[in-house]
Amino acid sequence: MRNEAPAPHTDSLGQVIRVARGDAPADLLITGGQLVNVASGEVYGANVAIVGDTIAAIGPDYRDGLNVIDAAGRFVLPGLIDAHMHLESSLLTPSEFARTVLPHGTTAIVIDPHEIANVLGLSGIRYILESSRDIPLSLFVMASSCVPATDMETAGATLGEKEIRELLGWERVIGLAEMMNVPAVLGGAPLAMGMLAAARERGMPVDGHAPGLSGPDVVAYAAAGIRSDHECTTAAEGLEKLRLGMYLMIREGSAAKNMEALLPVVTDGNYRRCLLVSDDTHPHDLVENGHIDHALRKAVRLGADPVRAVQMVTINAAEAFGRKDLGAVLPGYKADVVLVDDLKDFAVDTVVRHGRPVVLGGRLCVDIPRRQDPSVYKSICTGPVSAASFRMPLEGRRARVIGLTEDQLVTRSLVETVKVQGGCAVSDPKRDILKLAVVERHHASGNVGLGLVKGFGLKRGAMGSSVAHDSHNLVVVGTNDDDMAACVAALTEMGGGFAVVVDGRVEARLALPVAGLMSEEPAEEVAARDRELREVAARLGVVPKAPFITLSFLALPVIPELKLTDRGLVDVTRFRLTDLAA
């Protein structure tokens, strides 16, 4: 915390004590509100006296403040904490993210920066930390444990045990991020064991990621010291993991929505180990629906006790990560305070972060300088790419085809009779079998992985993205090779982003120059561009509602069944590269 925004006034303990004893006025007094006390589990009337960045006192008798906020008729909550998320999914930089979520009551986030780490390695994580140094949002980092995700793809960087040990020593790095490589953990792989040991030696928490894991395997995963999971989708899975001592992170993000399934698991006996997290929220969701306040609202709408729901996004999250100074409106805690109109809709009126009002009347009231950092631009570095790069020689006409499944990241591995011209497979928009390419873009290796995809629906042109989990090479789908090449050129020229190209012309684009993953523009602008891209894609026949997200996951070789990397097609079920010809 030492490197965060300095408090506006003195924060010496002596002054905190004087104010608490009633011997000096508070720097900031919040009066007349109903305090949600997450330590005692109660709601009652109390004023809040703040000195510098610290809460000095709570109670009815504090009435003297240099500045006063009237909270009459409102409820006083701790600042909300999202305990597991990926900043990159918002497409926003830390400062723009802060600007977007502060009016929704978020004052602290715990992120796994593994997207930017796959592109830029430690420098990418350093960029995130540097660029969030002075924003009025506490940003904590979990050290990304799976960079790259597999050895069947080319990433921009590798984080080994040495890098993880270095990372764990950095300020605001508070643990080891989700151990997605479940087989490595269960197999006792030296790299995984080394990373776990590094976290254990520092007494730091380790997040999990183990969708569907159950029985002895999930017991072993917990025994390895992994103490959370945000991938549960059923009550039985949630209860099984809770019983093993894992924090149950109930996820409610843009894509994955698990709250209905998991909320019934929460009881008097276990609620302190339950959190609400977002994991991934896309820009339009942030703009339209909010952030973790959205999860809070939904939990209460689904019947959760409001105080308990607040505990799940404040004190529980702070405790899970050993932050004894956050997550509560209590004396001695950091003064992160949110005033809401009620405990049903949780409409945010005021947000105080580390003692400073940052949202008043529901609107941001501080200047958060937009930060531009050219050092993280120009991350796109492909080998020479032309239409010829996408030639797909095929013997015979039977080929493996990636089959999209509606609203899911899982694909099917199809075998189809495909269109062949001059000994090469070509796109066949009529039958909706299109060429898919993953172009290596970190080291100019010239790698181009080629495959076919069914169900995308694109009828003309090509579309592509530099967001392609987890290695973030360029992924392009197209009806013809020329537009695919033009799309790669457009992405490269922007330094990364999303693009739709028809007949050589860029129809829509969103530049993501920060590592090819994030924009430096405001959320509203990013959301508008994103909406335009989806609209253009839909006009071109595209079926998936969030086509760039669908596209980005076609390159992730840890989700079954058939995926494509810059090295070629991956049979995820067998976890190995495979041929186009079937």
Added chain:
Amino acid sequence: MRNEAPAPHTDSLGQVIRVARGDAPADLLITGGQLVNVASGEVYGANVAIVGDTIAAIGPDYRDGLNVIDAAGRFVLPGLIDAHMHLESSLLTPSEFARTVLPHGTTAIVIDPHEIANVLGLSGIRYILESSRDIPLSLFVMASSCVPATDMETAGATLGEKEIRELLGWERVIGLAEMMNVPAVLGGAPLAMGMLAAARERGMPVDGHAPGLSGPDVVAYAAAGIRSDHECTTAAEGLEKLRLGMYLMIREGSAAKNMEALLPVVTDGNYRRCLLVSDDTHPHDLVENGHIDHALRKAVRLGADPVRAVQMVTINAAEAFGRKDLGAVLPGYKADVVLVDDLKDFAVDTVVRHGRPVVLGGRLCVDIPRRQDPSVYKSICTGPVSAASFRMPLEGRRARVIGLTEDQLVTRSLVETVKVQGGCAVSDPKRDILKLAVVERHHASGNVGLGLVKGFGLKRGAMGSSVAHDSHNLVVVGTNDDDMAACVAALTEMGGGFAVVVDGRVEARLALPVAGLMSEEPAEEVAARDRELREVAARLGVVPKAPFITLSFLALPVIPELKLTDRGLVDVTRFRLTDLAA
């Protein structure tokens, strides 16, 4: 934890994972028991598979173990944790204490060694840590914050900010002990602020000690970062402190018994911040009633939910002190497991500590070597003492007299007309006004504080102790100066302890050679000696039921109203030295 007893087998994470996956037999399997799962708040049938010092797995399917303990018909609990206690009150060394409490299910204790610290300073704390290094009980130390307790007495050592900072860096030192000097905290005294800063910089917890503190003062005390209190005596006080974010340590010790008053405070919304602690337990209580299991039993008898009561002496304590590897029977946790017959009487059958069975069939089954350490003997170093040392010149006949109050540590400040011979006040057994002396015993300064006490009841001889809170000088009460001098000589000869002398002859004694505070003998022996001393004292007319404890608190100048130190009488209400003549 690194320096504790080595695990009997390999504890490599790889083997833990193999056993959890069912690919290898457990080193130790506990089968057929009903598991009290403190994470999920449930009780259900589950086996426990242990590898080395670690729990590898819980679940019904683990059936393969190199060693097996049958827990059929029993309940499986985490090892019990006493989160706040003073070892010295047991009069036992760490190894003897472990031998005594392990059969009661205690596997971890958090101690404030401030008695021995007052005598020997850092060396005393080092002795506690060294002598507990290899015992099968996790002993954690809170750095003693108030050595000496006041500047109106002579202690053996002083712990300033420098010493506290050093201590906080030692292994198994996990926080700052009870900040008893409430005025120093509230006044922002530099020493108190420095100690608090030292703990804060390391993210370490700080215990409180603030009997009766309320209103703005207790708010300020909490705001200073003090996060627990074990001195609450009423429900209102307990709730007030809980609401301020302080862990409520519900005390049930030999002298102070607060459970009836405080248990009603515990709710679904706050129970995770409630603990049961002993603070001080005397040897006969340990032998006859047990340790923290006694508190557990009593809580359930008073109506607490058994699972919740177990949580209060296991996971809650571990969380309060940031120990993520203790307090639960969960995969990856240290294998501290207790089998009890039921969740009512909690009769302990088996205790496994760090994977090793230490209690079977209710009896200790391991050898805990008795440790003898002459380096902490011979701490008694008085100046020359003779009968003449106790001469109390008094002008006139009116004197201040310490008035005992039944069953309380608080005394009254009386003014009496006393017996005077040759210009000196003398003991007057008929009116039960006796001489009381505190003889400095650390630096041979020759300081002898003299006063009078009413209500002790001694009719013949003298009795004395080297346990005299908190500076632990020699405190002696007597009917005549010769026996008082003989008593001091007897205490000195033993290297400290308790003694009763009549007509120059030692009628009963208990040697406490370790810093004049602790015996190296077994608890049963110590308890028997202690009983004999009390019986002898009672035969001599002594009124207090635990006369040596009463005596030891007559020298503690932080409890009102009138006390005696080696510097003289202390008017505690005014916090200053005062005269005998009134």
